[in-house]
Amino acid sequence: MVEEEAKSLPIELSEKVGVENNGFVQNEAFDDKETDTSSQEEMPKPCTVDVDPVTEEETVLKPYAGMPKEVLLKFSSQARYRVTREILFWLIIAAAVALVCATIAIIALSPKCLDWWQAGPIYQIYPRSFKDSNMDGNGDLKGIQEKLDHITYLNIKTIWITSFFKSPLKDLGYGAEDFYDVDPIFGSMTDFENLIAAIHDRGLKVIMDLIPNHTSDKHRWFQLSRNRTGKYTDYYIWQDCMEAAGLVIPPNNWVSVFGNSSWQFDDVRKQCYFHQFGKEQPDLNFRNLDVQQEIHDIIKFWLNKGIDGFSFSTVKFLLEATHLRDEPQVNKSQNGETITAYSQLYHDYTTTQVGMHDIVRSFRQTMNQFSREPGRYRFMGSGDDEKEDIEATMMYYGTTFVQEADFPFNFNLMNMKNLSGNSIFEAVDLWMKNMPVGKWPNWAVGSPNAARISSRIGKEYVNVMNMLLLTLPGTPVTYYGEEIGMENIASENVSEEHVNLDPVTFPEKSPMQWDGKVNAGFTEGNSSWLPVNSNYQSVNVEIQRTWSNSTLNLYRELTQLRSNELPINRGWMCYIWNDSNVFVYVRELDGLDRTFMMVLNFGQESTIDLKAIVPDLPSEAVIRLSTNFSNAGKAVSTKLIKTEMGEGLVLEYKTAKPVHTMEAFHEKCFVSEKACYSMALNLLYVNC
Numbered sequence: 001m002v003e004e005e006a007k008s009l010p011i012e013l014s015e016k017v018g019v020e021n022n023g024f025v026q027n028e029a030f031d032d033k034e035t036d037t038s039s040q041e042e043m044p045k046p047c048t049v050d051v052d053p054v055t056e057e058e059t060v061l062k063p064y065a066g067m068p069k070e071v072l073l074k075f076s077s078q079a080r081y082r083v084t085r086e087i088l089f090w091l092i093i094a095a096a097v098a099l100v101c102a103t104i105a106i107i108a109l110s111p112k113c114l115d116w117w118q119a120g121p122i123y124q125i126y127p128r129s130f131k132d133s134n135m136d137g138n139g140d141l142k143g144i145q146e147k148l149d150h151i152t153y154l155n156i157k158t159i160w161i162t163s164f165f166k167s168p169l170k171d172l173g174y175g176a177e178d179f180y181d182v183d184p185i186f187g188s189m190t191d192f193e194n195l196i197a198a199i200h201d202r203g204l205k206v207i208m209d210l211i212p213n214h215t216s217d218k219h220r221w222f223q224l225s226r227n228r229t230g231k232y233t234d235y236y237i238w239q240d241c242m243e244a245a246g247l248v249i250p251p252n253n254w255v256s257v258f259g260n261s262s263w264q265f266d267d268v269r270k271q272c273y274f275h276q277f278g279k280e281q282p283d284l285n286f287r288n289l290d291v292q293q294e295i296h297d298i299i300k301f302w303l304n305k306g307i308d309g310f311s312f313s314t315v316k317f318l319l320e321a322t323h324l325r326d327e328p329q330v331n332k333s334q335n336g337e338t339i340t341a342y343s344q345l346y347h348d349y350t351t352t353q354v355g356m357h358d359i360v361r362s363f364r365q366t367m368n369q370f371s372r373e374p375g376r377y378r379f380m381g382s383g384d385d386e387k388e389d390i391e392a393t394m395m396y397y398g399t400t401f402v403q404e405a406d407f408p409f410n411f412n413l414m415n416m417k418n419l420s421g422n423s424i425f426e427a428v429d430l431w432m433k434n435m436p437v438g439k440w441p442n443w444a445v446g447s448p449n450a451a452r453i454s455s456r457i458g459k460e461y462v463n464v465m466n467m468l469l470l471t472l473p474g475t476p477v478t479y480y481g482e483e484i485g486m487e488n489i490a491s492e493n494v495s496e497e498h499v500n501l502d503p504v505t506f507p508e509k510s511p512m513q514w515d516g517k518v519n520a521g522f523t524e525g526n527s528s529w530l531p532v533n534s535n536y537q538s539v540n541v542e543i544q545r546t547w548s549n550s551t552l553n554l555y556r557e558l559t560q561l562r563s564n565e566l567p568i569n570r571g572w573m574c575y576i577w578n579d580s581n582v583f584v585y586v587r588e589l590d591g592l593d594r595t596f597m598m599v600l601n602f603g604q605e606s607t608i609d610l611k612a613i614v615p616d617l618p619s620e621a622v623i624r625l626s627t628n629f630s631n632a633g634k635a636v637s638t639k640l641i642k643t644e645m646g647e648g649l650v651l652e653y654k655t656a657k658p659v660h661t662m663e664a665f666h667e668k669c670f671v672s673e674k675a676c677y678s679m680a681l682n683l684l685y686v687n688c
Contacts, residue, residue: 106683109685109686109687110683110684110685110686111673111674111675111676111684111685111686112673114569114570114673115377115379116157116158116205116308116375116377116379117158117205117309117377117379117406117475118440118474118475118673119157119563119569120155120156120157120158120475120559120562120563121154121155121156121157121158121470121475121476121477121478121559121562122156122157122158122159122160122207122475122476122477122478123151123154123156123158123159123160123478123480124160124162124444124446124447124448124477124478124479124480125144125159125160125161125162125480126139126162126448126479126480126509127139127140127141127143127144127161127162127164127186128140128185128186128509128529129480129509129510129511129512129522129529129530130143130144130147130480130511130512131143131144131146131147131512131514131522132511132522132523132524132525132528133146135523135524135525136185136523136525137523137525137526137527137528137529138185138186138528138529139186139511139512139522139529140185140186140187140191141164141182141186141187141191141192141194141195142187142191142194142195144159144161144195145191145194145195145198147514148198148199148202148204150541151202151204152202152204153556154483154555154556154559155556155559155560155562155563156204156478156559157203157204157205158204158205158206158207158308158379159199159204159205159206159207160206160207160208160209160311160477161206161207161208161209162208162209162448163176163208163209163211164182164183164186164192164208165177165178165179165181165182165183166178166181166182166183166184167183167216168216168218168280169183169185174209174211174277174281174313175211175214175215175216175217175277175278175280175281176211176215176216176219177215177216177218177219178219178220179215179298179301180298180301192305193305193306196305196306196307197306200306205308205309205379206306206307206308207307207308207309207310207311207379207381208302208307208309208310208311209310209311209313209383210298210299210302210310210311210312210313211312211313211314212284212286212295212298212312212314212315212318212363213276213283213284213313213314213315213317213318214275214276214277214281214282214283214284214314215281215282215284216280216281217279217280217281217282221235221236221284221294222235222236222282225238225269226266226268226269226273227268227269228269231290234285234288235284235285235288235290235291236273236274236282236283236284236285237273237274237282237283237284237285237320238269238271238272238273238274239251239263239271239272239274239324240271240272241263241265241271241272243265248261248263248264248265248272250262250263250272251263251272251324252324252325252326252327253326253327253336253339253345254274254320254326254327254345254349254350255327255339255340255341255342255344255345256275256276256277256278256279256342257276257277257342258277258278258342259340259341259342260340262274262275262276262350263275264279264282274320276314276317276350277314283317283320286318286319286359287319287322292359292362295363296362296363296366299363299366299367300366300369300370303367303370303378304370307378308376308378308379309367309378309379309380309381310363310367310378310379310380310381311381311382311383311409312360312363312380312381312382312383312405313382313383313384314383314384315356315359315360315382315383315384315396316351316352316356316384316386316392317350317351318353318356318359318360319353319354319355319356319359320349320350320353321348321349321350321353323349324349325349327345327346327347327348327349327350328345328346328348329344329345329346330343330344330345330346331344352392357395357396357404360382360396360404360405361398361402361403361404363380364380364398364403364404364405367380368403379406380404380405380406381405381406381407381408381409381442382396382404382405382407382408382409383408383409384396384408385409385411385415387411387415390430390431390434391434393408394408394434394435394436396408397435397436397439399436400436400438406440407439407440407441407442407474407475409442409444409477410431410441410442410443410444411444411447411450412427412428412430412431412443413427413428413443413444413445413465413468413469414444414445414446414447414450414456415427419457419458419461419602419603420580420581420602420603421578421579421580421581421582421583421600421601421602421603422578422579422580422583423602424468424578424583424600424602425575425578425583428472428583429575432573432670433670438672439672440474440475440672440673441472441473441474441475441672442474442475442476442477443468443469443472443474443475443476443477444469444476444477444478444479445465445466445468445469445478445479445482446478446479446481446482446508447479448479448508448509449508450508451488451507451508452479452481452482452486452487452488452507452508453465453482453485454485454486454487454488455487455488455507455508458646459485459487460645460646461602461646462482462485462551463485463551463554463627463646463648464600464601464602464627464646464647464648466478466482466483466551466554466555466558467554467558467598467600467625467627467648467650468583468598468600468648470555470558470559470561470562471558471561471562471568471587471596471598471650472573473570473571473573473587473670473671473672474672476562478555479508480512481512481513483551483552483555484513484539484540484541484544484550484551484552485539485551486510486512486513486533486539487533487535487539488507488508488510488533489506489507489510489530489531489532489533489534490507506530509530510530510531510532510533511523511528511529511530511532512541513532513533513536513539513540513541514540514541514542515540515541515542515543516536516537516538516540516542516543519532520532520533520536520540521540521542548629549628549629549630553629554625554627554629557625558625561624561625561650565594565596566589566592566675566677566684567587567588567589567592567594567595567596568587568596570589570672570673570675571587571588571589571592571671571675572586572587572588572589572590572658572659572660572669572670572671573585573586573587573669573670573671574586574588574659574660574665574668574669574670575665575668575669576597576610576613576614576659576665576668577608577610577613579606580603581601581602581603581604581605581606581643582599582600582601582602582603582606582608582643583598583600583602584597584598584599584600584608584610585597585598586598586658586659588658588659588660589675589676589677590658590674590675590676590677590688591676591677591678591679591688592677592679593654593655593656594652594653594654595652595653595654595655595658595659596624596650596651596652597610597621597650597651597652597653598648598649598650598651599641599643599648599649599651600643600648600649601643601644601645601646601647601648602646603645604645605642605643605644605645606642606643607640607641607642607643608641608643609638609639609640609641610638610639610641611637611638611639612639614659614662616655616657616662617638617653617655618638618653618654618655619637619638619639620635620636620637620638620653621635621636621638621651621652621653622634622635622636622651622652622653623635623636623649623650623651623652624650624651624652625649625650626647626648626649626650627646627647627648627649628647631649636649636651638653674686674688676688
């Protein structure tokens, strides 16, 4: 019995055994030293306990929370942990490499994003006529700031403010007296800075006019030049000329744009100075490098103020031939002494001279210095209307390797001599077929220098012109008031006391019509600098907001369609049909089965069978937008599409065979920023 208990004792104790605590070893040694050696014999013998080594190993190697580093390292080298760790490591590396490769592939295959000046319409404001904030009858910068809600309501992304430099205003402010200051009639530099901040706070951009060709004769440079002061002596173009009996005999037959000789005798310097425009606007001498540097400094000044871009106007006049030869006459049999009109000469020696484009490109290079920050690209447009010489206009785009303007402003739709479906097609096609490959088009139907749409071609065509403007490829430019169909004021209502200038140049610059109150809400003062159009009570922003079928609401629907639909935003354009009444074209995008077809009537009532022209068209299409809002959502047969005079339709349909892939239309299709749509991935890519 005793033996059995003894045998069972190690087993029982082994079950209760714990790991030896070495923390007590030092204390035991210390006690041994103090214990009398003679008493060692009397001490009980230590009890020996058998411990199963396998059990001890399993207890020691079992992981537990809060393990110290030394214990953790014992486990990390074990195969089951090491292999798992290595597998996870290489999986993470592989995933990272795959993610990087996918990112690179997406970037490489993605098309260039449209820049801000491509993504939406530009709204051109003539500041003196937009909104008066201080009751003096003149629109100003604070007035523009007050009306920014209207800009955002229209889904406009960019505001273009025409010249507001300090100026005698002899030529609408285009002859600057001081390029570094705001004319007091428009406010102060602080007002300008506040306006820029307010525009940017709303996510909008702003560009401004800069006319580098000439200054006002009140400019400090001109006053110094006429007195032959230092470097300013040759800031302008001076030539000896004869004056006898009050008559000036100019150096040659050059004529100003406004008529009569482009040379004006100066009593102070006793020489003639050259002016391409009015005699109050002497031309700068751009063969003088100091003059070029002055313009670069002006550009930098306003870019530092926060301007997002410039429209450079009259740049084709920057240089003149130095030989001063007479320009060729249009009618060679005409007596040269009777030539007084600009149109009577070929301007071979006073426009687009060799070296002019180099100067314009240098402006671009200066602006590029401010375009390095993401999202801060600075836009550059050129505003010279070459009219008959489309090739000269296209040169402002620059070349494949040398950048110039982002685009020259396109006035083809305003230069038409008559209105028809054919003339609209010709104006559009002239630009598209001559535009350099990869460049971006633009379109304008109004400006401060052209009659308004209503007065130029008729009120019944305002809506269809806006539909054309906002569905063509490229950037649309809208002159203030065209979104509500404003008309010119009658010339006889513009008196000299209003403008102190030639009245016939002002009908399209009448004050913006905001509401039906006195002075159309333009000013709370007693009068405005120009009279308000007499139709302001029925043609104004406030009342058109309440009309579902108004010009204003159609304009807004069109801008929303443009921004929301990829085919209209950046897709192909293909001409389908044009005749004396209608112009028809489609907008489509590779990979997207949704197509938009515009049927625009610029003549009389018309019926057309589009199915016969494009056999692969579906039999029906849905009216997405119409100049008559009540037609929106209706289905129409593509075999029988009827339009009234001035009516416009935006049709939508689905097809697996877009027009631009059809052999018959290859020469009738254009695309600027090509992109393809992947429905599976919901993204754009370039390799279609």
